[in-house]
Amino acid sequence: MQALDLYATIEEYLDFEDEVHHLYKTIGHTVLSKEPKTLIDIGCGQGEFCHIMELNGIKSFGVDLSAKQIEIAVSKGTDAKCIDIKDIKETYDCATATFDVINYIPQNTIKEFLESCYQVVNKEGYFIFDINSLYGFENVAQGTLNIDLKDKFIAIDANFKENILYTDITLFTQEDKEKSFKKDSGTIEQFCYKKDELSSLLQTIGFEVENIINFNLHTDEEFDKYIFVCKKG
Missing domain, CATH: 2.20.25.110 (S-adenosyl-L-methionine-dependent methyltransferases)
Incomplete structure (x- = not known):
């Protein structure tokens, strides 16, 4: 069994539900403030964020490289597909990558991945994602x-x-x-990606980094996550 599919098999037993909802609430409010009509959730997992966005009137589509995750997402009614983001031809008002998705991208392919994210966002659209901090x-x-x-x-x-x-x-x-x-x-x-280096890379690709939100997910001691809000010029 592939590692990502194995994770999908055990995810329901990990008791991260409160943390997931806390992060989704903050990212969801950020997305809604941009008033997109369409959204693609990259690394959608079991489709919960897509479902939340659909309930708020945003037509949402999810992609993930784990066939097991997509199987679960589709069974819950999510419009989702097991496909690489680089193979997506459609464009959307907003792209999201939630709960560590960026941290799963190897350093030798991060630029290519972010370029693919840029390509699926409409002009003046947004790319919103989180990463883990060093802490x-x-x-x-x-x-x-x-x-x-x-x-x-x-x-x-x-x-x-x-x-x-x-x-x-x-x-x-x-x-x-x-x-x-x-x-x-x-x-x-x-x-692990440093936020300043990632910001520079995003700007090189063509995104404007509007804001980086310091976020406490698991602890109140120091920020353990950053949420990036990027706009395609």
Whole structure:
């Protein structure tokens, strides 16, 4: 099982619901203030943000590279597709990439990815996304988590080194009454980006960085996220 699909399988057990809603509320208000008619959510996961935007009258479409996530999103009624953003031909008033999506993009492809995001946004449209801060990686994301369920055991071990967060996921699933277990495992990598360097790259591509919002998601001590609000000139 691919690492992103493995994450999709265990996501419902991670108890991040309050954090997700907190982030979606802030990004959602930011999006609504721009009054877009159409939106594409890049890395849409299971489609919750698209659903929220639809309820607010914005025609929304989601894309994700995880077939498992898209399967779940579509089953919930989201207009979504498992496709790379670079292959999208349509354009939208607003593009979003929520809950660490940018941090999943490798450093050697980040410029190409952001250029693809630029191409799917209409002129005078917006690109709104969040990234983890260095504090978020070093002091929040690292650690271990074990979840023992009736027919599953989940082990997560996250380590941050040389500006990359390596998250090892192991899932044991009971297959029969004899208590034999199937093992799936994978590693997800997330990359730390400095907000000033990312701002310069966005401006080089053609975005105007209107605002960078300091955001507390998991802690009140220091900002563990930044929300970028960018406009296509």
